[in-house]
Amino acid sequence: MEVRIPKRTLAEGLSLLERVIPSRSSNPILTYLPIELSEHGLILRGTNGEVDLEVKLPAEIQGSGQVLVPAQTFSQIVRSAPGELVELIFETGERLGLHSGAFNTQLSVTNPDGYPELAFATPGPEKIAAARLAQALTRVRYAASTEEYRAIFRGVQLEMSPQGLRAVASDGYRLARYDLPMELSTRKLVIPAKSADEIVRVFKDAPGEVAFAVGEGTLTLVGENLRMAVKLMEGEFPDYARVIPQSFVLEATLPAEALRESLKRVAVLSDRNNHRVNLLFEGGKLTINAEGDYGQGREELGTQASGEPQLMVAYNAQYLIEALAPIEGAVRIRLSGPTSPSVVQAVEDTGYLAVVVPLRV
């Protein structure tokens, strides 16, 4: 059993697994890395109990078999290897030789029998571009809750239908929704937000498309040389559509970046507890101001507005800044009133929609 593989290829594969494999665990075997040699390549796996990941790397391989090595130590050694090639030699059942340039190690290996079986389901014919799936999750993930209360909101809901893929997250004070038009069979599932982060991390730069399978509380994603299985949350979001207002009293358009930067500046002076900023829409002008223990800040921006001639609304600055983050170019803010939800959307790309509930006056 021997492998010759470019150091870089191996290090990149390990970096994908690094966050999935825990550095400590009540089940210590999970801190190990299963390495399998097969005719398909060098296969690395890892799991933290929530997310299972498998990475297949092209390599020059002789023989077949499987060993377990301590994941963190193995990664450190590979990263520091002096040569461009790394040679792995499975000498006996107890040692893995790693050679690179003038550097030689003999790593203790462990019997792989105790390692949990990672079960990846076989996907159907439907596919989503890896980068777009990652994008949909990234756009909405910020709005997921971190509270124990109503645990379902700690997840990101994916709704598949013949209209497309919709990702939704909410914590009850704000909501983010992203639509990706495509034709899919109808399904609804909720991914824990932390697992959504792992999907983004692994697939955002992955080439090609991702096929998927939903079953037994698990979503399996299969990309080129990558397989990932994510435990799903039970249940689904309560009807969130009713918090998205349908009629508005004021609509304003302005550059998203300028608004974001201005909010960040003014928010420095805001109350430390509620990060309250007041937005006064008046004619072609938006005045943002905040006041806290250390004084007050104010900034004016030009805007194109229609509807009420004057309206004051207050937000948690952090929520509004996060709602604006995915928007490039101009943003359209639609207000349904000073204390009822506002809708934030890009003027150009309306696939993304955010709802922010104003603070009470």
Add this chain to the structure above:
Amino acid sequence: MEVRIPKRTLAEGLSLLERVIPSRSSNPILTYLPIELSEHGLILRGTNGEVDLEVKLPAEIQGSGQVLVPAQTFSQIVRSAPGELVELIFETGERLGLHSGAFNTQLSVTNPDGYPELAFATPGPEKIAAARLAQALTRVRYAASTEEYRAIFRGVQLEMSPQGLRAVASDGYRLARYDLPMELSTRKLVIPAKSADEIVRVFKDAPGEVAFAVGEGTLTLVGENLRMAVKLMEGEFPDYARVIPQSFVLEATLPAEALRESLKRVAVLSDRNNHRVNLLFEGGKLTINAEGDYGQGREELGTQASGEPQLMVAYNAQYLIEALAPIEGAVRIRLSGPTSPSVVQAVEDTGYLAVVVPLRV
């Protein structure tokens, strides 16, 4: 009272003060920033009780006076200011107006009377180039102790004499010494290692020279537009010269960088408690190996050696790696025996000297 100052100048001045001014303190007034307007410029000050710092910034100033503003908030605001210029207007005794582009703030200010007097001594005629002073401290600082035991070793000793400036640090297991040839009056003082870090941070990129004054347990450093006063430690190092061996049984020369990288690789496998690596010098070859719970690592390097034909010595890898860090080009390692101290020095620049005590076999 009004100031006009480029945002960049003000932000750079604040960044020097940022680490000195505490973000929390049992004496809350220390979290404030005293701002003084004078004919000499805009003067910013800060202290954490151990280190006092004063920064003078060129600015367009009308009037004179002094206020206290909340340091962290003020820095955040200045950094996020949208314009290239920042205008400060001391409107009444209670408010400081800060204007930049379309952004306006009114910061609450505090009466400066309660702020402690920062006393900078008047320096003598002797001077040291700012960058070289920072370099001397940087070279040796790693060897300072972090233990409570023998607290004097938590400092860096500066020895001034007609031969030059010598910086020394030690924790009893290793020692670092750096000599800067120049003519100075004779003095010996010990700077807390953490304050040495602040001196390095402030002066490493400072232009020109630093004048200094030693008195009443304080070292005052005066550079261009900068004044710093550092509380000194009481006492001085015990006679450390006797731990520097004078006769050797083996001397080896090899590239410092290659040795450092090799030690880092092999050390990954070393025992987690003592980081033990074994170095076997044998003819023109140095073999480094380590063994720990996860296996063993080994690497060979070419070396030019004289003295004993074969010698095995063990070090804490971390100590040897740190001793090598300041060395560029080739390193000369001189061994006085397998369990007695070794001397590490660059072949070219012998101003720096490190002593590392081997681990017992």
